[in-house]
Amino acid sequence: MDWNVISKSIPLYWDAMLLTLKIGWIGVALATLIGLVSAVVIHFRIPVLSVIFKIYIEIFRNTPLLIQLFFLYFALPKIGIKISAEVCGWLGLGLLGGSYMSEAFRSGIEAIDIVQRESALSLGMTDFQVMIHVILPQALSYSTPAFVANIIFLLKETSVFSAISLMDLMFRAKDLIGLYYNTAEYLVLLVVFYLIILLPVSILGTVLERRLRYASFGT
Amino acid sequence: MANTLLKIEHLTKSYDGNVILKDFNLSVRKGEVIVIIGPSGCGKSTLLRCINGLEPIQSGVIKLDDEIIDSKSKTITKLRQRVGMVFQSYDLFPHKTVLQNIILAPTLVQKRDKKEAAAEAEQLLDKVGLSDKKDSYPRQLSGGQKQRVAIVRALCMHPEVMLFDEVTAALDPEMVREVLDTMLELARQGSTMLIVTHEMEFAKAVSDRVIFLDNGEIIEEGAPQTFFNHPKTERAQKFLHTFEFEHIK
Numbered sequence: 001m002d003w004n005v006i007s008k009s010i011p012l013y014w015d016a017m018l019l020t021l022k023i024g025w026i027g028v029a030l031a032t033l034i035g036l037v038s039a040v041v042i043h044f045r046i047p048v049l050s051v052i053f054k055i056y057i058e059i060f061r062n063t064p065l066l067i068q069l070f071f072l073y074f075a076l077p078k079i080g081i082k083i084s085a086e087v088c089g090w091l092g093l094g095l096l097g098g099s100y101m102s103e104a105f106r107s108g109i110e111a112i113d114i115v116q117r118e119s120a121l122s123l124g125m126t127d128f129q130v131m132i133h134v135i136l137p138q139a140l141s142y143s144t145p146a147f148v149a150n151i152i153f154l155l156k157e158t159s160v161f162s163a164i165s166l167m168d169l170m171f172r173a174k175d176l177i178g179l180y181y182n183t184a185e186y187l188v189l190l191v192v193f194y195l196i197i198l199l200p201v202s203i204l205g206t207v208l209e210r211r212l213r214y215a216s217f218g219t
Numbered sequence: 220m221a222n223t224l225l226k227i228e229h230l231t232k233s234y235d236g237n238v239i240l241k242d243f244n245l246s247v248r249k250g251e252v253i254v255i256i257g258p259s260g261c262g263k264s265t266l267l268r269c270i271n272g273l274e275p276i277q278s279g280v281i282k283l284d285d286e287i288i289d290s291k292s293k294t295i296t297k298l299r300q301r302v303g304m305v306f307q308s309y310d311l312f313p314h315k316t317v318l319q320n321i322i323l324a325p326t327l328v329q330k331r332d333k334k335e336a337a338a339e340a341e342q343l344l345d346k347v348g349l350s351d352k353k354d355s356y357p358r359q360l361s362g363g364q365k366q367r368v369a370i371v372r373a374l375c376m377h378p379e380v381m382l383f384d385e386v387t388a389a390l391d392p393e394m395v396r397e398v399l400d401t402m403l404e405l406a407r408q409g410s411t412m413l414i415v416t417h418e419m420e421f422a423k424a425v426s427d428r429v430i431f432l433d434n435g436e437i438i439e440e441g442a443p444q445t446f447f448n449h450p451k452t453e454r455a456q457k458f459l460h461t462f463e464f465e466h467i468k
Contacts, residue, residue: 119310119369122271123324123376124300133323137314 005185009176016172017193023086023166024158024197027093028151034094035101040131042102043109053102060099066160068092073164085164097154104150108143109135141212148205155198169193222249224411225270225380230279232262232269232435239265240435243279247380252412254422254443257432258458263415264307266432267382270413271304283379300328303373307385309365311357311372317344318353321372329376336375343371347401363394367401374405381405383414399425419462423447431455 038053060068072088083091112135120130140147162171173190177183225247232240239262247253255263268274270281272290281288288298311320321340325331344350347367357365366386373381383402387395399421406412406425416422422429422443429446431439431454439446439455450456 113308115306115308115310116312118273119304119306120312120324121273121296122299122302122304123372124296124328125324126296129327133327134312138312141314 001188002182002185005180005182006189009186009189012172012176013169013189013193016167016169017197019166020158020161020168021197023089023161023168024093024155026090027097027158028154030090030094031097031101031150031154032147034098035105036136038098038102039105039109040136042106043131044127056095057099057102060096061103065092065096065157066163068096069160069164085161085166088164089158089161089166089168093154093157096157097150100150100153101147104143104146105139107146108139108141111142112138144205144212145209148201148209151205152198152201155201156194159194223247224249224251224284225413226280226282227270228280228282230266230269230281231277232265232274233277238435240269243435243437245430245437247411247413249379250409250411252406252410252414252425252427253430254414254416254426254428255430255432256416256419256422256458257438261432262435263432264384267304267384267413267415270380270382271302272299296328300324300376301379302382303376303378303380304382305366305369305373305384305386307388309357309362309369309389311365311369313357316354316356317349317360317368320357320368321375324372325375340371340375343374344368346404347371348397361394362390363397366390366394366398370398370401370405380411380413383412383416385415385417387416387418419447419459431458433458 038057041053042050044050069088069092072083072092073085076083116134116138117130120134121127125133158168159170161168162174165171167175169190173186176186180186223246225245227243227245230240230243231238232243243262243266245253255266257263265274269276269290270288272288272295275290283298283301286294286298288302289295311317312323315323318337318340321343322333322336325336325339326333341350341353344353347370349364349367349371352360352364352368357368360368369386370381386402387398390398395418399418402412402414403421403425412425414422414425424443426443428440429443430437431446431450431452433454439450439452441451446455447459450459
């Protein structure tokens with residue numbers, strides 16, 4: 001292990017990590033948004049929209065991210081839609097993640113006892129108000145473990161971004177290995193930097209889960 | 220009838236072909252307390268749920284004053300504000316404190332001022348002896364306390380009719396009393412109430428009229444003294460007999 005190589009490469013990895021983090025978190029935010037909207041739409045069985053969301057979920061849950069990225073990056077320009085690699089990255093991640101998040105949120109919504117909805121309705125609330133003020137806050141706490149697992153999964157999936165020439169961590173590592181052949185050093189750095197990204201999420205997730213476990217509010 | 224507040228005419232309700240309520244008729248006067256009793260599955264809970272527009276009905280009309288209660292209409296949320304309901308299982312929102320539970324609908328639905336709603340909530344809580352619990356979460360309360368909060372939560376919307384669906388059925392005997400006392404107090408203040416219960420002594424004390432329901436039909440109805448002491452129908456006699464143990468000894 002050549003520590004000199006490692007210390008010299010840290011700034012390069014740092015820049016790549018920032019890019020990975022940026023695209024990763026935009027993707028996670030988009031996935032959360034899509035997931036929430038589609039879970040609510042499917043729960044209310046809104047005509048047309050709920051069918052569209054169901055088809056969307058099945059397509060994106062059952063195809064690899066790499067292929068989705070290829071489609072966005074290489075196929076769409078052929079029909080005149082050109083998007084930058086960076087946008088392809090977070091859009092692909094958001095679409096893939098949205099399908100997973102939707103299922104996580106939906107199972108949370110379905111875990112809430114029907115009497116919660118009925119008692120809120122009996123107070124004169126609309127279905128939408130019931131969803132926002134009564135169902136979702138409880139559902140999200142049930143969904144937290146799956147939500148956190150999905151975030152970790154999505155951030156790890158960023159490693160395929162190098163396939164569409166995004167200079168993320170994986171790209172940087174492969175690039176440096178190809179140039180200098182210090183395979184061991186560069187791979188160790190790659191692992192370390194992924195841990196820097198993911199360990200805080202993991203730890204924060206565990207804390208959050210413990211605080212929200214089974215909607216045990218007020219303890 | 221003078222001052223009829225709630226009128227149900229020819230109500231029929233069925234679930235997947237099973238008829239729950241058959242051609243059901245009932246008029247409720249303002250300030251009247253009606254207790255509905257009957258064996259389980261007789262349709263009493265369903266009746267309350269229909270009155271609150273939680274169940275679609277197959278035929279007939281339910282009217283509050285002159286407005287028709289229809290679970291599918293756009294005005295149903297307006298009508299539900301005028302009908303308060305307390306359920307058997309604890310229906311408080313677990314993620315909100317007692318005070319937040321009570322003022323959620325008044326501030327959200329009726330757009331009332333938060334301070335004013337909270338002041339009223341505290342006053343009502345004081346009346347049911349729970350003013351020290353306003354910042355507690357539901358899980359920190361006993362069953363009886365939860366039900367009293369649920370009653371206060373419904374009252375804070377100023378409903379014209381209160382529906383109680385076996386609100387003491389899931390409670391320990393000692394807690395039943397505190398909830399029933401709260402309801403008795405409401406009756407004394409002149410609230411219009413429809414109460415489904417299995418507490419016969421309470422029914423006798425609180426009601427102006429008792430309705431005995433079986434298989435979705437009114438078998439017998441009358442003043443509580445008459446009904447409980449001299450039930451006319453054999454079915455009602457048999458039902459009331461199941462609550463007596465003297466003959467066993």
